[in-house]
Structures are given as structure tokens and as C-alpha cells.
Amino acid sequence: MRFLLILIAVTVLVLSIRMLLKKTVTKSETRQSNSEPMVPCKQCNLHIPKSEAVRHAEQFFCCDAHYKKWQNEHNIQ
Numbered sequence: 001m002r003f004l005l006i007l008i009a010v011t012v013l014v015l016s017i018r019m020l021l022k023k024t025v026t027k028s029e030t031r032q033s034n035s036e037p038m039v040p041c042k043q044c045n046l047h048i049p050k051s052e053a054v055r056h057a058e059q060f061f062c063c064d065a066h067y068k069k070w071q072n073e074h075n076i077q
């Protein structure tokens with residue numbers, strides 16, 4: 001009877017450790033996707049993920065319209 005209790009206790013322990021490890025892996029995966037560098041839009045200063053930003057000559061924009069607007073303003077000056 002005592003052996004059975006120990007067996008159950010060990011099984012529960014192993015299962016909870018497995019669950020904890022799974023959680024840790026999921027957390028680090030989420031952290032990785034969240035750690036994507038953010039860049040500010042040159043026109044409105046809105047921060048967007050670098051991969052989603054419109055990039056033109058080392059300048060970042062949240063959308064094509066803001067790039068065109070910035071370019072127009074830049075050409076006038």
C-alpha cells in the first residue's frame with residue numbers, strides 16, 4: 001500500500017514537472033515573438049514592428065501613404 005502511494009506521488013510529480021517545462025517553453029516562444037524590434041514611423045511617430053514597416057532608404061513608415069506624405073513634405077523644403 002505504501003509503495004502504491006509513493007508510485008502515485010512520483011507520477012504526479014513527474015506530470016507536474018512536465019507541465020511546468022511545457023509552460024516555460026511556451027512562455028519563451030511568446031517572448032521571442034514579442035521581442036521583435038519596433039521602429040517609429042517617420043511621419044506620425046507610431047511604433048510598428050520592423051517587419052511590418054514600410055522601409056525606404058533607412059527610413060521607416062507605418063504605411064505607404066505616410067511615406068508619400070513625408071516625401072512630398074521633404075521635397076518642398
Ligand SMILES: [Zn+2]
Nearest residue numbers: 041044062066
Ligand atoms: Zn505613420
